[in-house]
Amino acid sequence: MIHLKGVKVCFNNVPLLKDITFSVSPGERISLLGPGGCGKTTILKMILGLLSPDEGSIELMGHNILTMTSDTERRKVLRRVGMAFQQGALFDFMTVRENLIFAMEHMTEFSKFEMDRRVKYFLDAVKIARTEHQYSFELSGGMQRRVGIVRALATDPAAAFFDEPTAGLDPVTSTIILNMIRDLAAKSEGQALVIATSNVEMAIRFAERVVIINEGRVVADGAWSKLLIEGPPWVQHFLGVRLIGLDEEYARELNLPKQFVERHWR
Ligand SMILES: Nc1ncnc2c1ncn2[C@@H]1O[C@H](COP(=O)(O)OP(=O)(O)O)[C@@H](O)[C@H]1O
């Protein structure tokens, strides 16, 4: 579904990404995790063809996104992708409903009936059905975030990307949002889901597989529960320090490996 190989990017001659290689299979769910500024958003932009790397290759659904010369071809691939940017990126001058319809009109062949059904279904699923005819600027941050996520999934994409989907939200709302992404997507078979986040707790709540970026490289790629107890020292530390501060009750909810719990809560 997604392949990045030896991807390198410099800004003003300073390398930000030095060697990024990872793949995502159809139906797979991953968390792209790393400290703020490590290049997660940049990676998502490259996958969507919004930015070109200096070196390396990027494949999206079997197409080399970089060498694609025809705009029609590019559009055909990108139509099958959903994306929720960090800042909602909704149109202020449209209602919630119009925002969703606009995306579906541009990216799908759905009938008017199907679009209408989807608006109702998705807004209801994220419990904001009553906002349908409100303008996005009238909504709270958490609600805007939900609309952004719903818009990314309403087009039934083959792959969907969510950049910092929980940033700035309280822990309870954050968990609701993550579960929502998973539940909405679970109904669509083979859909690949990627979230980019600097929040360890959210990353491990969302997916078993984490791809961790630091200093321009993939420093770990695998099951977080394994990396937490037997990953390279930097990785263990990066994951661990964010989790040992949690109270035991809450930590138990995350199903942390026994070994880790025994080490830190006893
Ligand atoms: N177009 C650009 N020109 C110059 N610097 C950029 C550009 N895009 C991103 N950067 C820099 O690259 C760094 C990483 O950005 P980003 O991908 O947003 O990281 P993350 O999403 O992991 O926080 C930041 O320091 C940012 O200022």
Ligand SMILES: [Mg+2]
């Ligand atoms: Mg970012």
